[in-house]
Amino acid sequence: MMIGELARRSGVTTKAVRYYESLGLITPRRLGNGYRDYTEDDVRLVREIKALHRMGIPVERTRPFLECLAAGRAHIDDCPASLAGYREVIDELTERIEALTARRSTLITNLRAAAHRGSTVAPAGTDEDYLTLPADLPAPEDDGATAHLPGTKAPRITLPSTAGKGVRLDALGARRTVIYVYPLTGRPGTDLPEGWNSIPGARGCTPETCGFRDHFQDLLEAGAGRVHGLSSQDTEYQNEVVERLGLPFDMLSDPALTLADTLGLPTFEAAGARLFKRMTLVLRDGAIEHAFYPVFPPDEHAAEVLAWLRENPL
Known part of the structure; x- marks a missing residue:
């Protein structure tokens, strides 16, 4: 099949297919007229590359998974090298999550500090009337109005x-x-x-x-x-x-x-x-x-x- 059909069936662009080929992840044969000829195996490889990339695995690091298929395994992660690839990316994502969480906490702290910094403090005897609730307030009943x-x-x-x-x-x-x-x-x-x-x-x-x-x-x-x-x-x-x-x-x-x-x-x-x-x-x-x-x-x-x-x- 031609590159356009491969791209359409795999859900990627022709530019992506050429990039995968430049990395040696797929190797189509050449016809006599110089055109690339792709097979059903190439369709699966491109789909697997795309799926791995969506999970956060860089295209350049999908090779062990593809080699697992080339070795005759039914799934891309049936090999020890594939499992190691998963673990490496998980560790990297964990580090990034921890770093982002720390940055988020800092931003939250700064937001709260900034919100309070310029606030007006009401004089005594004003806001405190609204902040204090009478002890005998009637409780509302659950009438199921939001069920x-x-x-x-x-x-x-x-x-x-x-x-x-x-x-x-x-x-x-x-x-x-x-x-x-x-x-x-x-x-x-x-x-x-x-x-x-x-x-x-x-x-x-x-x-x-x-x-x-x-x-x-x-x-x-x-x-x-x-x-x-x-x-x-x-x-x-x-x-x-x-x-x-x-x-x-x-x-x-x-x-x-x-x-x-x-x-x-x-x-x-x-x-x-x-x-x-x-x-x-x-x-x-x-x-x-x-x-x-x-x-x-x-x-x-x-x-x-x-x-x-x-x-x-x-």
């Missing part, structure tokens, strides 16, 4: 963030994204809706947010690729919260509660406004992997999410 969420595809919704850019929920990638959804955060000098403390699950947004702030690095180290808070408050309001509390992550705004309407999320009414009920969604690969609901007490919820991440590693 349908695990396994549901993330909607193609883009929400504005405090970073000044949109976050598309169905395109967050393969790493886990933790989004804690809450009704509203109080602001010093601003009254909360009347009867707020008597609404099950309403009070405690600021302590919950501070919990995610304080556990942020732990959450990333446990496998969360991103952390976001989400409420119906506008981005300008949330920017003040990010600054005042020194948050190392971005907040998402959904004033129209589009996410609630699209996914059927539970909401409630307070002071004439429709608000999200408190819950946390874990998204991965464009779908909702897990939903925490109801959330109580809110000031301990970040630790609950952290425990789940550690108990359910990828």
